Amino acid sequence: MRFITDINTFAALGSGVIGSGWVARALAHGLDVVAWDPAPGAEAALRQRVANAWPALEKQGLVPGAALERLTFVDTIEACVRDADFIQESAPERLDLKLDLHARISAAAKPDALIASSTSGLLPSEFYADAVHPERCVVGHPFNPVYLLPLVEVVGGANTAPDAIQAAITVYKTLGMRPLHVRKEVPGFIADRLLEALWREALHLVNDGVATTGEIDDAIRFGAGLRWSFMGTFLTYTLAGGDAGMRHFMAQFGPALQLPWTYLPAPELTDQLIDDVVAGTAEQQGQRSIAELERYRDDCLMAVLDAVKTTKAKHGFAFAD
Numbered sequence: 001m002r003f004i005t006d007i008n009t010f011a012a013l014g015s016g017v018i019g020s021g022w023v024a025r026a027l028a029h030g031l032d033v034v035a036w037d038p039a040p041g042a043e044a045a046l047r048q049r050v051a052n053a054w055p056a057l058e059k060q061g062l063v064p065g066a067a068l069e070r071l072t073f074v075d076t077i078e079a080c081v082r083d084a085d086f087i088q089e090s091a092p093e094r095l096d097l098k099l100d101l102h103a104r105i106s107a108a109a110k111p112d113a114l115i116a117s118s119t120s121g122l123l124p125s126e127f128y129a130d131a132v133h134p135e136r137c138v139v140g141h142p143f144n145p146v147y148l149l150p151l152v153e154v155v156g157g158a159n160t161a162p163d164a165i166q167a168a169i170t171v172y173k174t175l176g177m178r179p180l181h182v183r184k185e186v187p188g189f190i191a192d193r194l195l196e197a198l199w200r201e202a203l204h205l206v207n208d209g210v211a212t213t214g215e216i217d218d219a220i221r222f223g224a225g226l227r228w229s230f231m232g233t234f235l236t237y238t239l240a241g242g243d244a245g246m247r248h249f250m251a252q253f254g255p256a257l258q259l260p261w262t263y264l265p266a267p268e269l270t271d272q273l274i275d276d277v278v279a280g281t282a283e284q285q286g287q288r289s290i291a292e293l294e295r296y297r298d299d300c301l302m303a304v305l306d307a308v309k310t311t312k313a314k315h316g317f318a319f320a321d
């Protein structure tokens, strides 16, 4: 089955924080956008949020023809999706609500229009259970603010066609995003499992009186957070193993996982797991030496520090604020 990837009309259902972010991104990419949200005053709130986002998008560069006037707000689900080439649902995170909503959306949509949900971690096999043509239904999990952050996790359910995943990836790329196909359907996908683990520990630290929320945020902002914008945990720890790389790192710091420092149960470090991690980071490292990667890391860090410093000063903050 072929799905529509050359899109002119983008439908947004639910226009809260995330829905309005999608609307802003789609408008900035020169699309017609049709939105629906059942809350009283939703249209005015949406237009306000998109207007707030627009200066940043103008600065980034609008696609020719992009205009705020290309947003239409409608009264019904059916009017929202009927002519849409791509549909993005950003309704509240409730399984029963999304189940009903997708039965209606999919019944009214063109059969070859992809339908995506912004859910942060509900399972598509469950909330698309009553959908018509479920083979075109995917998760497209974005990050806030949707109009600036490039990552979108694409997840299929039991009935999703592999072609629909590829088609959704194509569409998100045309919207300037960096899709990540989550190959196994698991609650929380990839990114929110990581974020939730951090969040859970942060709450434990507050609850135990170890640190204030500000101190915990400082621990992120001035350390790992600066690194994470350009290098993830696995490659960072490969460099932390020195010239011997990840295998030495695992030997040195692997045992600490059993102490344990955190409240999350750690996986058993089987030989297989260690080998998988070493092989994965070797692939990430590619042909570059540790020293080359260190220079790359340091250059990126300096550029990020510089950018953060300049931008903070522009907004009246000192670097240490």
Ligand SMILES: NC(=O)C1=CN([C@@H]2O[C@H](COP(=O)(O)OP(=O)(O)OC[C@H]3O[C@@H](n4cnc5c(N)ncnc54)[C@H](O)[C@@H]3O)[C@@H](O)[C@H]2O)C=CC1
Pocket: 013, 014, 015, 016, 017, 018, 019, 036, 037, 038, 039, 042, 089, 090, 091, 092, 093, 097, 101, 118, 119, 120, 121, 141, 142, 143, 144
């Ligand atoms: N807030 C966040 O940081 C992120 C949220 N998400 C996901 O995006 C989705 C929306 O979350 P938010 O925008 O944060 O919530 P929100 O509460 O800001 O917006 C939800 C909107 O849905 C509307 N709504 C209520 N009932 C509805 C229905 N039956 N059909 C359609 N819309 C309805 C509400 O009026 C509201 O405007 C959720 O699935 C959430 O997990 C994904 C990434 C990040």
Ligand SMILES: C[N+](C)(C)CC(=O)CC(=O)[O-]
Pocket: 120, 142, 143, 144, 192, 195
């Ligand atoms: C808190 N959250 C689970 C809704 C967060 C996300 O889903 C992604 C994000 O933007 O952090």
